[in-house]
Amino acid sequence: MAEHIVVVGAGYAGLAAAKLAAKWTDSRVTLVNARDRFVERVLLHQLAVGQRMRDVPLADVLKGTGVELVVDRVTEIxxxxxxxxxxxxxxxxxxxxYALGSYSDLSGVPGAxxxxxxxxxxEDAEELAVALEGARAVAVVGGGLTGIEAASELAESRPDLEVLLVTGGGFGDDLSDKGRRHLRGVFDRLGVRVRDHAHVTGVRADGLVLDDGELVGADTVVWTAGFAVPDLAARAGFAVDGRGRMLVxxxxxxxxxxEVQGIGDAAAMKRHDGLELRMACATGLPTTQQAVRALAKRVGGxxxxxxLDFRYHVRCVSLGRRDGLIQFVDADDTPKERVLTGRVAAVAKELVVRGALLFQSHPTMPAG
Structure with missing residues (x-):
């Protein structure tokens, strides 16, 4: 009798895993997701400033694959x-x-x-869009790629806004010198102010409170500083790390x-040499292919x-619709001095985003 494989979560990793499991095994495959749409999460900062997103019904992406879709919320395992x-x-x-992904962590700072x-x-992006309608000053908290992309998009789409990026580390710490210089130039051109090495200790209706007691005024606060994962794995008794990610x-x-595999952001993945892999599509898609290949091998006896053979190639950053930054990196994600910038980089980033969606229709295509 055929085995029943259940995939929970239909993000970038989970949707691909369900389709690959159906293609590479003779098992019955069921995909469970709380929504009936696939969400291009990497575009949500664009949705927040009023740009349109593609409507991608999961039923359409799964048509002809044999995967059964269950639209419901997972409450326990x-x-x-x-x-x-x-x-x-x-x-x-x-x-x-197990592919339930991650979400922005607001729990660590009072008022957030x-x-x-x-x-x-x-839903978060749509709520932010409403909040931005009457805003004059916006503070983006977090200097990672999500924060950088959000601040850039806000400033370019809404030149009437005062946009401030607040980060606890150095601005562009994860980039090369060339990358940081380009990033600083774009932020200067867009009028985005930066407060780095600034630690937020509270969020109020009128802005941010820093650790020295300073109030940084803002009508709207966008939080991108850190991600958390659902507690389902921990509650189920699976081995997890200190952040609740499944240990694999x-x-x-x-x-x-x-009998359980963890993929995507909700899993703590380490390369064969011990390097811990970061939460990103660049990590999730190729490792999902490897995970389902391993599962298919086991199902077949x-x-x-x-x-786990894996290497990084680039980090792709959108800086509005007309500029971008492609940061080339070594296999271990260390930035090189080689970068691609400007409109060419913006086009390259858009192609990467479209490729991530195309991968969902053709999950056997190379992903890294």
Whole structure:
């Protein structure tokens, strides 16, 4: 009798995993997701400033694959019974692929939950769009790629706004010298102010409170400083790290439950040399292919190679619609001095985004 593989979460990693599992095994595959649409999360900062997003029904992407779609929210996982609890009933599984992703973490700073906006989900971005309608000053908290892209998009789309980026580290710390210079030039051109090495200790309706007591005024706060993962894996008793991400081996298999795989942002993945992989599409898509290859090998009665071969190539940053930054990196994600900038980089970033969506229709195509 064919095994039943249940995939929870239909983000970039989960949707691809379900389609690959159906293609590479003879198993029955069910994909569970809280929404009936695939959301291009990397475009949500654009949605927040009024740009349109593609409408991608999951049913259309899954047509002809044999994957059964269940639109419901996962409430719990019982690994002993091998069952996924849903708002409406439960699903039994033989194998589980855990792909519930991540979301912006507002829990660490007083007032953030009540006064800050995020771009983690489509609903978050739509709420931010409403908040921006009457705003004059916006503070973006977080100097990672999400914060940089959000601040750039806001400033370019809404030149009437005063945009401030606040980061606890140095501005562009994860980039090369050439990358930082270009980033600073674009922010200067767009009029985005930067406060780096500034630590936010509170969020109020009228702005941010820094650790020295200074109030930084803002009508709207956009929070991009750090991500958290759902607590379902921890509550289920799976082995997790200190952030609640599922601990997996080189085949992306749970170290505590061999019938379960963790992929995407919700898994703590390490390369064969011990390098911990960052949360990103650039990580999630190629490692998902490797994870499902390993699963298919096991379903077929074999044993996969116990080695996660993975390397980084670039970091792609949109800086509005007319500029961008492609930062070339070594295999371990260390930035090189080689960069691509300007309109060419903006086009390259758009092609990467379109490629991530195309991958969902053709998940066997090379992903890294």
């Amino acid at each position: 019982d690994p002993e019974a091998r069952e996924v609890g849903l708002t409406d009933g439960a699903l039994a599984y033989d194998r589980l692929i 939950t009540g006064h800050a906006h995020t771009v983690s989900t489509r 081996d080189q085949t992306l298999t749970s170290i505590s439950h061999p 074999g044993e996969p190679a116990d080695r």
